[in-house]
Amino acid sequence: MFPMFQELAPHDRHDKCGHHYAVCLDLKNQRIEVLDSIRSEADADLTMHAELFIKNLKETWNRHYEHSKVQIRHFPTEYVATVKQGNTTDCGFHALEYFAKWEERIVPAITNATVVELRKICTWN
Numbered sequence: 864m865f866p867m868f869q870e871l872a873p874h875d876r877h878d879k880c881g882h883h884y885a886v887c888l889d890l891k892n893q894r895i896e897v898l899d900s901i902r903s904e905a906d907a908d909l910t911m912h913a914e915l916f917i918k919n920l921k922e923t924w925n926r927h928y929e930h931s932k933v934q935i936r937h938f939p940t941e942y943v944a945t946v947k948q949g950n951t952t953d954c955g956f957h958a959l960e961y962f963a964k965w966e967e968r969i970v971p972a973i974t975n976a977t978v979v980e981l982r983k984i985c986t987w988n
Contacts, residue, residue, distance in 0.1 A: 864888070864962055865920075869912045883958040884909070886916060887965060890933060895920075897942045898965070900957035900973070904942035914940065946973055956981045 865886045872880060884899040895917055902909040921936050928934075948957055956978045 864965060865916070866958060866962065867913070867916065869908070883954045884913075885958050885961045885965075886913060886920075887961075888920070888935065888938075890935075893935075893938050895935070895938050895940045897940065898945050898958075898961045899942070900945055900948045900954050901951070903944075910942075948973075948978075949975065953978050 865888070867884045867886055868881050869884070870881045882901065884897065884902075887896040887898065889896055897904075897909070897913045899906075899909055904910060917940055921938075924935050945957075945961075948954060957973050959981065960973045960977060
């Protein structure tokens with residue numbers, strides 16, 4: 864699983880606001896999965912950002928694992944339906960939950976209570 868960060872205003876060098884989401888390389892089911900807590904496959908910014916990363920991932924895999932039995936160049940990309948967050952600030956917490964609890968096709972149940980608990984943990988740490 865790969866953590867992704869997309870700057871929302873890449874041309875403004877003073878604005879470092881962005882969005883977190885995840886890309887999962889699923890070797891067992893031979894696909895690449897994108898998990899986003901705000902956007903879906905219909906969002907052009909998401910697909911452009913994710914597809915560029917996935918293209919580079921496939922090229923790098925081919926370069927370093929050329930003789931491996933596992934090749935990923937044919938893996939399709941699937942945008943997984945996730946629970947959408949209710950605001951514009953909790954994407955990092957949703958991404959952390961994806962990393963901690965992702966089990967193939969079972970999307971972790973992320974609620975407002977989950978986010979509150981994660982904020983407490985982050986504050987404590």
